[in-house]
Every structure is written in structure tokens, then in C-alpha cells.
Amino acid sequence: MDREAEPSGRSIAYSRSTTSRLMDLLDSNRQGNVHGGVIMRMVDEAAAIVAIKHSGRQVVTARVDRFDFWKPAYLGDVVSIECWMEYVGRTSMEVGVKVVAEEPASREVRDVASSRVIYVAIDETGHPTPVPPLVAASPDEEQIIAAARARRDQTETPRE
Numbered sequence: 001m002d003r004e005a006e007p008s009g010r011s012i013a014y015s016r017s018t019t020s021r022l023m024d025l026l027d028s029n030r031q032g033n034v035h036g037g038v039i040m041r042m043v044d045e046a047a048a049i050v051a052i053k054h055s056g057r058q059v060v061t062a063r064v065d066r067f068d069f070w071k072p073a074y075l076g077d078v079v080s081i082e083c084w085m086e087y088v089g090r091t092s093m094e095v096g097v098k099v100v101a102e103e104p105a106s107r108e109v110r111d112v113a114s115s116r117v118i119y120v121a122i123d124e125t126g127h128p129t130p131v132p133p134l135v136a137a138s139p140d141e142e143q144i145i146a147a148a149r150a151r152r153d154q155t156e157t158p159r160e
């Protein structure tokens, strides 16, 4: 694609995505609890898709800023990973993640985990490359971006 012709900014809605998968025997221990590492891998894959969609570039994971497990997921649950862009720097992108599990028979839904993952867009030579800015397309998006910016202002930069 002609990069000059790309839009100057992209909304949160542009790249927001949800991926789901049924938890099977290989995902869980003998008690039927899904391994944390299975959820973490699903999160990294799903959140990377958001960063790839936003930037139109290949990306690498630079940082997992938070990862909180709230409730267990079990064998037979449908686990969904909801991801949205919440902050964009020059070459880096922060993706917010919410993980929910649904027990198909009862339709009971549990909040399983949440996370924030930072990706860096890379060019054909593997070096960081600029990405389109994040522009709010609604008051809700404005709030998400403002909260992420405030959080960033309060925390240390990665190399400090």
C-alpha cells in the first residue's frame, strides 16, 4: 500500500477486536483449570492483532505492563480476549485487554483477567518505525485515551 495515501490518524474502533476459543484438554490441568500461560499467549496474540491493524506494520512485544488474573477459566469454557488500542506514541502502541470466560451451558460469564501490552512497530529492517496517531472518534474513546495518557504521565519510562 502507498504509505503516503494512508489516513493521518486512526480511531480505537478501527482496530478494536475480540477473539474467542474453546478451552480443551491441552489447555488445562487435571482439575480442569486453564493454565495461566495459555491465557497469556492468547492475550499476546490477540493484542498484537490490534497493533498490526492500527499500524499496518509488523510488531514486536516490548512490554507486558500489567497482567492480573481475577477468576479461573475452566476446561469447556469459551474464552474471549477483548482488545483495544488505548495509547499510541511515535513507534509504540499500548493495547488494553480484558479476558472473559463463558460456561456455554449456563451462559455464566466470568471476568478472568486483564492486561496492558505495549508493542513497537518495526520496518522491513527490524527497526522501530512511526505509526499513525490515535484519534478519538467519540467521547468514550476520548476518555480511554485521556486515562491512558494520565497513567503514562504518572509512571516511569521503560528504561529508567
Ligand SMILES: CC(C)(COP(=O)(O)OP(=O)(O)OC[C@H]1O[C@@H](n2cnc3c(N)ncnc32)[C@H](O)[C@@H]1OP(=O)(O)O)[C@@H](O)C(=O)NCCC(=O)NCCS
Binding pocket: 060, 061, 062, 063, 088, 089, 090, 091, 092, 093, 118, 120, 122, 127, 128, 158
Ligand atoms: C522493542 C524494541 C524493537 C525497541 O527497540 P529500541 O531500539 O530500543 O527502540 P527505541 O529505544 O527507539 O524505542 C522505540 C519505542 O519503543 C518503546 N520501548 C522500547 N522498549 C520498551 C519497553 N521495554 N517498554 C515499553 N516501551 C518500550 C520506546 O519508548 C519507544 O516508544 P515511542 O517511539 O512511542 O516513543 C527492541 O527492544 C526489541 O526488539 N526488543 C525485543 C522484542 C521481542 O523480541 N519481543 C518478543 C518477546 S520475546
